[in-house]
Amino acid sequence: LDYQHVQVPFEITLWIMLASLAKIGFHLYNKLPSVVPESCLLIFVGLIMGGIIYGLNDRSPPVMDSDIFFLYLLPPIVLDAGYFMPSRPFFENIGTILLYAVVGTIWNVFGIGFSLYGICQVKAFRLQDVSLLHNLLFSSLIAAVDPVAVLAVFEEIHVNEKLHILVFGESLLNDAVTVVLYKLFRSFCEMPTIKSMDIFAGIGKFFVVGLGGILVGLTFGMTAAFTTRFTKDIRVIEPLFVFLYSYLSYLTAEMFHLSGIVAIIACAMGMKRYVEANISLKSHTTVKYFMKMWSSVSDTLIFIFLGVSTIGENHEWNWPYICFTVIFCLVWRALGVLVLTFFVNRFHVNTITGKDQFIIAYGGLRGAICFSLVFLLPDFHRKKLFIAATTVVILFTVFIQGMTIRPLVDLLAVKRKRESAPTVGEQIHIRFLDHLLAGIEDISGHWGQYYWKDKLEYFNSKYLQKILLREYDQPKSSIVLLYEKLERKHAIELAEAGQLGHPPSHPSLLCSDFLCSSNNRTVVMDKKLEDTLNPNVLENIQEILARNLYRIRRTGPAYNRHTLPKDTEPTEHAKEILMLRHRSL
């Protein structure tokens, strides 16, 4: 037995296997996932596993490595979120999202930080050795809403699209703020004195980190789109580029201390439309499928690890500090949402209702990002207290808030997501209205979102598409593309229901005879057909049958290692059909 040799890949594979099997287990009983969010169940599995490891080894189970989390587990989830981000609601609400993400997070950080410092001044709590800076450092990591936790819970409760994108967008974009504040306070902790210059430099860093992330992401996204122009001859590696470039954008951003999350989202949203136009349909299915698969496994692993890491002796318990942390997290978030929404509603026609505000405040879940950041803290004597407080906040938000948010949404009758996607007709009208509004904005001199969208669209079709798309000579409207997609889906459904072409009814059977033996055509026609069909229709049916018969005779090309079976040339088919027709006439 040589376990040492295969240990690393073997254990990684086993962890992934455990995560996948846990997922299957939950879905075997349909009732379980509808009551308890999957994330809670997974943390629970993690807690049990951690308990077993702790019981067997008599020492703390290994905590989730922050490097593994930030380098390998987080990127797939964020990539999936960015790639499948519904771009229209996102850009429509970008102002509100940014307000929540930037101003809201800063509000929370300073609110929680100063309040906790106040608590530390109470002598009875014995916390006087925790300085203001340490409190602010702690609040900078505990204040940010976690995208992984938010996704896991909000995907299951199906609130309306605007509400969803507000909470989810905030949780993604606040990464830039969290990164800056966390690193700022950490370096302040290590500095002997803090000058006012340093504070201004910190404010400047916000823009560098956020905009730098967007720039890095867009650069890699455009490169990815450009690369897929040249993959026509080797379709097999097309999906790889989507993953490679977005991962590179994340790593590059992290390398320059920019926001990796913002970079990967910008990369995914930037490349999506060009890549989709360039790669083949099967490559696209693979990209989508693999992204979902990967993010879903990462997500499962994160929650299991979160449970495992909770068990152990890393905690220092202090009732007042921990309780007040939970309370302040709730209170300051609620206040922040109320105040910010008041300003947002003054400038918008579609206001955010009171119910929506409540759900936004209540949906501020914390998760694995806080957890990883708290372990990355520099060693100091109260680190274990911070770890304990973070663990409690995460478990409180995921378990208590995560499990009660669905009944609350039902109780408050929050507007739900519409069940079906907009129809083609609706989409045409939406587009028409967009053009109209862009025109109105242009005439009235008001440079609003429609104006900029129109300008961007113009720039896109004038320059970007020409560089990034392979077959630019035929720019298809998205309505036509949608129609084609539907046709394809429809065709597959028809084929699976066995209804393609015609049902094997009376006339079609005759026609197939008639094609095979063209010499006794007139006999058959005279005898049986003329009473039911006239020649016009007959020709139609004959054509369809000829096509069908032609295809059935052909099967896919033989085994080949480097390529998947290619789509056969339609012209070649058309030729043979013509020949068949000629013979029969």
Next chain:
Amino acid sequence: LDYQHVQVPFEITLWIMLASLAKIGFHLYNKLPSVVPESCLLIFVGLIMGGIIYGLNDRSPPVMDSDIFFLYLLPPIVLDAGYFMPSRPFFENIGTILLYAVVGTIWNVFGIGFSLYGICQVKAFRLQDVSLLHNLLFSSLIAAVDPVAVLAVFEEIHVNEKLHILVFGESLLNDAVTVVLYKLFRSFCEMPTIKSMDIFAGIGKFFVVGLGGILVGLTFGMTAAFTTRFTKDIRVIEPLFVFLYSYLSYLTAEMFHLSGIVAIIACAMGMKRYVEANISLKSHTTVKYFMKMWSSVSDTLIFIFLGVSTIGENHEWNWPYICFTVIFCLVWRALGVLVLTFFVNRFHVNTITGKDQFIIAYGGLRGAICFSLVFLLPDFHRKKLFIAATTVVILFTVFIQGMTIRPLVDLLAVKRKRESAPTVGEQIHIRFLDHLLAGIEDISGHWGQYYWKDKLEYFNSKYLQKILLREYDQPKSSIVLLYEKLERKHAIELAEAGQLGHPPSHPSLLCSDFLCSSNNRTVVMDKKLEDTLNPNVLENIQEILARNLYRIRRTGPAYNRHTLPKDTEPTEHAKEILMLRHRSL
């Protein structure tokens, strides 16, 4: 700048990116890949890169790590080979393949080993310090044909299926023999004295390593099939299980010193038919696509690394030893193939022709497996000579033989692979003949391959399918499945050519009008239709249009993170179509 932090994933991503871009580069110019095999070009790229690294750093570039090769690069390639292995020709020729793989490899090992020992006895060559055991150890790693190199070259020359499977099957299955002999001689090298017991134990190990590998592989394969029974509710992680279980089978086999290659092939071949029946069509596309993608990237990386590792100061040059190694590799393989084929041909009706024998002997390419094994040798003073000899043999076989084999196949007019796959009619006839031959063998009491195949098929349908398949109540014949697959493919082609349903001809346009406004149905009918269509046909067309119109109105369901859009229920559609019909009648 914090490069240290992201170094590992960043460099891995960059290497994969280089490999993918190199692949795109070659395929941009269509003429290049048709003259030179891709593997040669990739080694060439590697040599250049190695030269650059050597020139810049002034020290040897890092050699390919044997652990990385065996644990991460080799499994995807073997998995792909096993999963897409054409099982019929493989099992039809299993006897011949095993003879080449086991007896042929042993023949080569001892032939090359003893001849090289003879060369070492010549005083002028100054090789008298290389013992017989070291020569045998070296010959055990240099004798085995490499599956990666064989695949890379044979995929491009399209010889007939039997010839392909003979060379390729041998290269896969000789792994068991190589593992045993290599480890045997290595432990003999370290032992003070060798007893005859040890030799017998070595012979017994053959069977343990080979059969153990098959057992491990089949166990994991069946578990994988069984697991996919329960994935109906979470289609997204289905593809994962195929990869996880086959990788686990490889690692487990390696852990117990069994043949990992044999295990992963048994796993892939065993699970394939059950997994394909259980998972969804899109999951299957993802599995296929990802396997091809992964193996193709691994393959590219291996050849590039091979080139990089060649450059440097690892080599000790000795003209006679290196030249005689190349010559003996060629001669003993040619002799082995001649002798073994003589026996094979005596027991078969379809004999292996002289031309085929030449290609089998000439196609014995060596590759990265030898290269990794030679670096794994225990340190002794002539290791660098062995590394040099191995490098030369690999470069000789890949460059000289790999580049000349295609012209030789053309020159000798070796029977090529048939261009198209067998038609449905042919497949029905083949199956019919199989049953007939199984019956004849049963009556005549000759337990040949058809008899065993029939028994296995019976066992499969009686027990295995019931345990491993989700929906066993409807066992579909493979002919029906093939038909369905063709129908689906055909449907997509039709939809893409815009020919689904009817071309927008005169009658169909009218009918769509007629469905939308059912109240003036009779008017329209009376005016325009009755002269060209009779009611029977009209109804047919109407039905098709109703279905089309219905589908077009619907678009895919809205964004969801954990699942991909589901296929809508056909019954629901049928209901609405009925309602439409009723309204219009």
